[in-house]
């Protein structure tokens with residue numbers, strides 16, 4: 001069993017309009033010292049998954065099933081109290097929006113000190129020294145002074161770094177970073193990504209990074225999980241996903257993205273249509289209304305949900321198209337267009 | 342790009358926002374949001390404007406469309422000085438210059454139908470249409486890839502990409518000559534971004550439009566632009582055609598920006614040389630004297646702190662404001678482009 005093992009996780013929200021199947025049967029694992037990148041369309045269930053792992057849907061209206069094993073402990077069936085006790089030290093999260101997750105009325109230092117003292121029986125002075133150390137480590141200039149600043153007195157990049165300092169205050173064994181750099185400028189983003197890499201190396205923690213930026217996952221991740229409509233559609237080693245992707249949605253993502261490291265292409269290759277409704281998820285393969293190859297699977301695309309099946313090279317793909325056909329499409333039609341044009 | 346007269350000509354334009362304090366709103370300082378910038382935009386071209394958050398990109402867009410009045414310098418549109426035109430005199434000009442905004446959600450009135458939104462410019466400007474406003478609106482909807490039947494629907498019934506199309510349709514209604522697009526795709530999903538980028542390119546060809554595209558995403562800007570201007574703290578530090586700018590950037594800041602972009606190629610992550618900038622962008626309330634980049638520049642010498650480097654144009658047409666520009670390119674971008682000259 002891995003350090004983190006998620007098995008057939010389902011998180012559904014009953015609403016007036018129907019049940020929103022935000023996460024619908026997700027399975028993945030992660031070892032200490034490894035990084036998993038989760039990418040996918042807006043609304044595909046990335047944030048709901050991470051909140052689910054932290055136990056933050058407990059007590060709400062969400063219907064959760066499946067298993068989440070963290071270092072031998074099962075969290076879906078565990079009482080909310082027990083999961084809360086794991087937050088901070090065992091697992092921590094950097095949220096998508098740093099402003100909303102820091103309290104505006106307390107100084108940055110106060111918030112780090114409190115987070116630290118929940119799990120560590122130390123004096124205020126010791127905790128304060130720890131907070132100053134951490135702020136220095138994440139690159140806040142003059143941490144001894146800035147520890148007494150309020151969140152609004154920090155720039156966006158500094159706030160994000162302070163959030164990271166807070167999440168790291170108890171050296172969590174699992175760190176989930178939800179779009180940690182989306183709101184930041186590229187030069188600040190580069191600093192933050194370096195920082196996360198260094199910290200992970202130092203503490204050997206497991207890291208989940210959620211992003212829409214394929215560049216960010218290419219830099220950090222060992223494994224990549226691609227989500228679409230609440231389900232995993234492709235999952236494997238980072239190199240496999242980039243150099244031998246087999247799912248039409250992953251192809252679409254790669255074709256949509258202008259790249260600085262290649263000759264500029266004449267035209268981008270967008271995915272047609274728009275993301276699916278999670279209340280009326282398209283039947284069969286959720287991607288079929290947008291998939292250029294939907295007609296190649298003899299009507300099964302719209303009637304039968306494809307299995308997440310392993311390829312010879314060992315990564316997982318959820319698509320009805322025969323493997324040989326996918327390989328040949330990638331090699332002969334998709335890859336040449338993406339790489340030259 | 343044409344050799345003829347520029348459509349838009351900006352000279353030493355400034356916008357200093359007053360900072361007031363006390364009962365009598367006495368001015369105590371000024372935010373130098375835009376501090377003496379000059380550039381031309383030629384008919385049919387796309388000028389990209391990049392730079393980090395707060396450097397003055399949006400303010401520049403608002404100044405050249407005269408949504409804001411400059412506090413210094415001049416703006417000429419089709420050879421006519423519009424720097425200080427009154428609102429009344431500006432009205433006919435508003436048809437020719439349109440702005441597309443970042444947020445497709447907040448810029449559409451939720452209580453108006455798509456027909457009313459896209460048709461509003463005709464009514465406001467009192468424009469007569471050959472077969473009635475409805476027909477004209479439906480033609481524009483078709484042009485941006487929406488269904489004419491969408492005429493009576495409301496914004497909330499559309500996806501993000503579709504809403505951005507509605508926003509674009511509205512700006513096209515009056516057949517503008519110049520479109521300033523302020524972060525037109527940054528709020529959209531990757532797959533949808535590509536649809537909108539392609540749409541902007543198609544419309545440019547079809548309608549002979551001239552664009553200024555403001556974006557912080559350097560890959561998108563390279564894809565869409567003919568020339569690119571880089572801003573730092575209210576100044577333009579470099580302008581060049583995109584090939585030169587991305588393959589042999591001269592300003593140290595441009596070099597740092599390009600090297601910070603994460604590249605979606607896992608194998609490249611080990612090989613890449615990164616320029617790491619220290620610190621955040623300084624406050625525009627109190628920008629560093631002389632070269633504003635000197636507080637973060639690894640090449641800074643004494644002269645950089647005392648003498649402001651002017652934006653000088655080289656024989657190649659490449660303009661840069663730096664005492665010690667990089668001439669051996671350290672581009673993160675492709676080597677391929679450099680060879681094609």
Ligand SMILES: Nc1ncnc2c1ncn2[C@@H]1O[C@H](COP(=O)(O)OP(=O)(O)OP(=O)(O)O)[C@@H](O)[C@H]1O
Nearest residue numbers: 013015020022041042043044045046047048049278
């Ligand atoms: N509390 C809730 N009640 C009902 N639906 C919800 C709730 N929370 C999330 N959802 C829905 O679940 C789906 C997945 O949301 P999630 O936030 O996980 O998306 P995401 O993949 O993180 O997207 P993004 O990239 O935009 O952050 C969305 O359709 C969202 O509207």
Ligand SMILES: Nc1ncnc2c1ncn2[C@@H]1O[C@H](COP(=O)(O)OP(=O)(O)OP(=O)(O)O)[C@@H](O)[C@H]1O
Nearest residue numbers: 358372374393394395396397398399400401557625
């Ligand atoms: N009305 C205003 N009054 C005072 N300061 C302003 C005003 N509008 C903008 N500023 C300031 O001017 C500077 C430039 O702002 P601007 O919005 O042009 O930046 P930007 O480059 O578009 O940034 P972003 O990428 O975040 O959109 C910022 O410091 C901003 O706070």
Ligand code: SF4
Nearest residue numbers: 285288291301319320
């Ligand atoms: S199952 Fe069919 S519709 Fe779905 S991704 Fe594969 S080819 Fe496309």
Ligand code: SF4
Nearest residue numbers: 632635638645663664
């Ligand atoms: S003028 Fe000096 S400080 Fe400014 S960018 Fe050039 S080398 Fe750096």
Ligand SMILES: [Mg+2]
Nearest residue numbers: 046047096178
């Ligand atoms: Mg999210």
Ligand SMILES: [Mg+2]
Nearest residue numbers: 398399400523
């Ligand atoms: Mg802006």
